Amino acid sequence: MRGVDHYHSYFSAAIVCLVIAWALSLPKVQHWLRGVNFTSGRKLLLYYIFLAAVATILLILPVSLQPGKALALIDAAFIVVSAISVTGLVPVNIAETLSIYGQSLVLFLIQIGGLGIVMLSAGLAAATLRRMSVAHSLLSKELYDIPDIGNMGQFLTKVFVLTLSLELIGATFLFFSMPADIPDRLFHSIFHAVSAFCNAGFSSFPENLEYAPFGGVGMWTVSLLIVFGGIGFPVLIDLISSLKPMKRYRSLNANTRLSIWTFLVLFLLGASGIFLMESFSPFANSRSWLDNLGYSAFYSISSRTAGFNQLPVDQLSMTSIVVIMFMMIIGGSPLSTAGGLKTTTVAVLAVAAWSNLRGLETPQFGNRSIANKTIMRALTGLCIYAAVAVTAILILTITESVDPWSLMFEVISAMSTVGLSLGATGDLTMFGKMLVIFLMMAGRVGLVTFMYAGLGKRQTQRYKVPQDQFFVG
Numbered sequence: 001m002r003g004v005d006h007y008h009s010y011f012s013a014a015i016v017c018l019v020i021a022w023a024l025s026l027p028k029v030q031h032w033l034r035g036v037n038f039t040s041g042r043k044l045l046l047y048y049i050f051l052a053a054v055a056t057i058l059l060i061l062p063v064s065l066q067p068g069k070a071l072a073l074i075d076a077a078f079i080v081v082s083a084i085s086v087t088g089l090v091p092v093n094i095a096e097t098l099s100i101y102g103q104s105l106v107l108f109l110i111q112i113g114g115l116g117i118v119m120l121s122a123g124l125a126a127a128t129l130r131r132m133s134v135a136h137s138l139l140s141k142e143l144y145d146i147p148d149i150g151n152m153g154q155f156l157t158k159v160f161v162l163t164l165s166l167e168l169i170g171a172t173f174l175f176f177s178m179p180a181d182i183p184d185r186l187f188h189s190i191f192h193a194v195s196a197f198c199n200a201g202f203s204s205f206p207e208n209l210e211y212a213p214f215g216g217v218g219m220w221t222v223s224l225l226i227v228f229g230g231i232g233f234p235v236l237i238d239l240i241s242s243l244k245p246m247k248r249y250r251s252l253n254a255n256t257r258l259s260i261w262t263f264l265v266l267f268l269l270g271a272s273g274i275f276l277m278e279s280f281s282p283f284a285n286s287r288s289w290l291d292n293l294g295y296s297a298f299y300s301i302s303s304r305t306a307g308f309n310q311l312p313v314d315q316l317s318m319t320s321i322v323v324i325m326f327m328m329i330i331g332g333s334p335l336s337t338a339g340g341l342k343t344t345t346v347a348v349l350a351v352a353a354w355s356n357l358r359g360l361e362t363p364q365f366g367n368r369s370i371a372n373k374t375i376m377r378a379l380t381g382l383c384i385y386a387a388v389a390v391t392a393i394l395i396l397t398i399t400e401s402v403d404p405w406s407l408m409f410e411v412i413s414a415m416s417t418v419g420l421s422l423g424a425t426g427d428l429t430m431f432g433k434m435l436v437i438f439l440m441m442a443g444r445v446g447l448v449t450f451m452y453a454g455l456g457k458r459q460t461q462r463y464k465v466p467q468d469q470f471f472v473g
Helices: 002-025 027-035 040-059 073-084 100-115 117-127 134-144 149-177 185-197 215-230 233-243 254-279 289-302 318-330 343-357 372-399 404-415 430-445 447-455
Strands: none
Touching (some): 040 073, 040 430, 100 149, 100 185, 149 185, 149 233, 185 215, 215 289, 233 254, 254 343, 289 318, 318 404, 343 372
């Protein structure tokens, strides 16, 4: 019976390949492709789609599966996109379904997705002293919003080295925090170090981190890796640079200070909110206050796009789930392995609103003003996120026979590349899984970048029209 399932997956893959080949052979399609302007955003999407297609075929092979297990093509594609987008949502238990080779493939995809295809290749090119092409630099600039193309190679090399160093240190701590008799101990330590730093939420244990043999040191290691991966590479580089001995003191830049303050405020609000809600939940008597404090602190970190489980989310109170949803929407910092709206996006909008209430014409944080372009980009991201989320929720409530509350949680988790779920992932129809796949990919690439890819090149405003009075508020 399992063999029949295998052949069904192969047959489905063959049908998909034939349909794509037939469509590409049509004269109208070829004519349309020749006229398409392949901007950097569109090239980025093509890179991800090609990688996802190849990895999906590899994942349905018997060598990637546990003996006697089979994986449907749509589920394989779901897992692959979830790994590339460092989300963590899965329709099956990968520890029980995938072999060590299949999990290694997932680990590779997580690393590629966390660093980004462009960042990884550009870092390797710079490390081997090869010059980056102008097209490659422009692609990295659009994806990572780095203003100085001339320093692109140097920046990406620092990111590449910093990522591997932190993952290696984390894997070492995890290795020695587990009992020596754990099978595949080295693999588990590397898998969770990469997954934690890339904010992926994947686990090679059947119950995620609920019964993980890490102990206190291991859980602290996972939490710190999540924070380092989600705080943003510019922040990490600036912090490291500020520690170097210099002739005179160099203060942290405004972006670093804003990112750190936003992280601390969100962590404290999230942890205290979840702890307060869990103290009055129906499960309050079954868990000690110390356990609730630990779960609250962990979920305040993990819900910001990491998606690891120490306790099933559906065992938390409804109000705690609402807090987690808001944390998922905000996500991590820009230029990090995390997703979501981004912490500084929300912070910039909050600073702009507060400055407007105070009557200031130019929003400012500390002794630095915030450019109008930055505010407009933040507002654009918020509007697109809200529009896509509402549309996806409405569609899924029509097509899926799943609790709407679980569907709402699933959509936000997919768009913010978190990976937490209330159990709706495995119950989705094929259409529902395809929609969630789209949301995960869009969330990883970035909704603003995703829209740029569809619209093509951004227009340059050559003139300004007269202003007029518009009433708002």
